[in-house]
Amino acid sequence: MKLYGYFRSSAAYRVRVALNLKGLKPEQAFIHLRRGEQKAAPYADLNPEHLVPALEVGGRLLTQSMAIIEYLDETHPAPPLLPADPLDRARVRALALAVACDIHPLNNLRVLQHLKSALGHSQEEVDGWYRHWIAVGLTALEAQLAGDARTGRFCHGDEPGLADVFLVPQMANARRLDCPLEAYPTLTRIEAACQALPAFAEAAPARQPDAEA
Amino acid sequence: MKLYGYFRSSAAYRVRVALNLKGLKPEQAFIHLRRGEQKAAPYADLNPEHLVPALEVGGRLLTQSMAIIEYLDETHPAPPLLPADPLDRARVRALALAVACDIHPLNNLRVLQHLKSALGHSQEEVDGWYRHWIAVGLTALEAQLAGDARTGRFCHGDEPGLADVFLVPQMANARRLDCPLEAYPTLTRIEAACQALPAFAEAAPARQPDAEA
Known part of the structure; x- marks a missing residue:
């Protein structure tokens, strides 16, 4: 698992919290948004959205913090991030x-x-x-x-x-x-x-x- | 089930499609966004977000189209709107x-x-x-x-x-x-x-x- 993030990205921050709550410690890569690294190769080729975060897992690149966190919750159910009802x-x-x-x-x-x-x-x-x-x-x-x-x-x-x-x-x-x-x-x-x-x-x-x- | 919507709201449109795919026909209420009905009583008291759509179900008011549609998919699983993997x-x-x-x-x-x-x-x-x-x-x-x-x-x-x-x-x-x-x-x-x-x-x-x- 590899997380592409940026310290000040609020969406990457969400994924960092979720990973911590699940006790997961992926490899990390840092995409400097203010320098425009999200719009340049190699990251731009990997993620056409030109945004962070993205999570590389199972040979796929997952994007959108909400989708990434739901994935983490489905594949690592304890502790749950959503109630049962x-x-x-x-x-x-x-x-x-x-x-x-x-x-x-x-x-x-x-x-x-x-x-x-x-x-x-x-x-x-x-x-x-x-x-x-x-x-x-x-x-x-x-x-x-x-x-x-x-x-x-x-x-x-x-x-x-x-x-x-x-x-x-x-x-x-x-x-x-x-x-x-x-x-x-x-x-x-x-x-x-x-x-x-x-x-x-x-x-x-x-x-x-x-x-x- | 009662859907609060507006014909031109793109988020309400999503929920209408999901309801149709599931074969559900809730009662409907129309909140005229251009006239500001979302910011006035009685709807504003019901939904502090002052947005549509909202779905009244089980004595609760559900907001946010994505959350509403995930709810519909969880409670009416056929046909599924999400794959299994x-x-x-x-x-x-x-x-x-x-x-x-x-x-x-x-x-x-x-x-x-x-x-x-x-x-x-x-x-x-x-x-x-x-x-x-x-x-x-x-x-x-x-x-x-x-x-x-x-x-x-x-x-x-x-x-x-x-x-x-x-x-x-x-x-x-x-x-x-x-x-x-x-x-x-x-x-x-x-x-x-x-x-x-x-x-x-x-x-x-x-x-x-x-x-x-």
């Missing part, structure tokens, strides 16, 4: 997808670069865009988590799972951009519970071999 | 997520409205943004599908599945915005195979009870 599974997947579809894609590096280079926005305007979509997304997540008795110490019950794996890297992005977080007491409480676990703490961007200041 | 499942989920995470969120109505109202872009610039992200995303999808022997009459083999459910509504959006499609022969071939099936054809926006010209 279909309605609960749908809840946990929806919480993860609220990050993966409604927040993160709008704040992806290539989108921020496009706002600057193609649409001519200033860094200040781009940062405003970033914070806007984080605020919209986290407000919805806070309401969903605070209003559901299935929320426990973690997003779903008292064990960490798929939704937590997606929440923590998104909260890290919010903190990096100095987004105000007072309005999200449930999210920050769950984030703190996760960060107390080595699987989450050791997956942090600053602790990766390719980390930069 | 974990590596193949990861491939099919990744193709669906390439649409759900890398194309559609950038072209969502609320994002286009924000580009206009908050960032002051013209309709022409907003259309350019829309077409840019469709071109980036479809180029990657075409490369992934054309370069993999597992692609068949449909995205994965010769039966329609999860990836097709996501591809067809995205192609409909591309056509609505007059995006050039000559560079995607595999995608247009698969799209045509899907559109020949009633499950896809009957889910089209123009054929919904709330459709407008």
Whole structure:
């Protein structure tokens, strides 16, 4: 197993947490997104999406963090990242997808670069865009988590799972951009519970071999 | 079962196709996104994400099209929307997520409205943004599908599945915005195979009870 990642990629961060929760330690390769290594050979030939993460396994290259993590959960079922009941599974997947579809894609590096280079926005305007979509997304997540008795110490019950794996890297992005977080007491409480676990703490961007200041 | 949707929502369109493939006919409610009904009571109280689709089932409100469709596949396994092998499942989920995470969120109505109202872009610039992200995303999808022997009459083999459910509504959006499609022969071939099936054809926006010209 070989993970292609980048320390600051929020999607790669999710996969690092999932691997840690499963006790898996794949070989790692680092694709420097700010230098554009994802758009150049050899990585660009391997992954036409020009994104990280990707996981090489069984002679295949798996892409998309959610698909990779579902694969890890199917092939290494303990500890489970999804609950057993279909309605609960749908809840946990929806919480993860609220990050993966409604927040993160709008704040992806290539989108921020496009706002600057193609649409001519200033860094200040781009940062405003970033914070806007984080605020919209986290407000919805806070309401969903605070209003559901299935929320426990973690997003779903008292064990960490798929939704937590997606929440923590998104909260890290919010903190990096100095987004105000007072309005999200449930999210920050769950984030703190996760960060107390080595699987989450050791997956942090600053602790990766390719980390930069 | 009750589906909250909007004829032109690409994410609701996916769920309509999945329901048709499973032979399910839920009650329907229509949330007019352009009139802002998703942000007003009673729907806004029901779904804090202020998005469609949502599926009311078993006393719960399921959100996020991917989570809803995985739920339908788990609870109504025939015909299956995912293959049996974990590596193949990861491939099919990744193709669906390439649409759900890398194309559609950038072209969502609320994002286009924000580009206009908050960032002051013209309709022409907003259309350019829309077409840019469709071109980036479809180029990657075409490369992934054309370069993999597992692609068949449909995205994965010769039966329609999860990836097709996501591809067809995205192609409909591309056509609505007059995006050039000559560079995607595999995608247009698969799209045509899907559109020949009633499950896809009957889910089209123009054929919904709330459709407008």
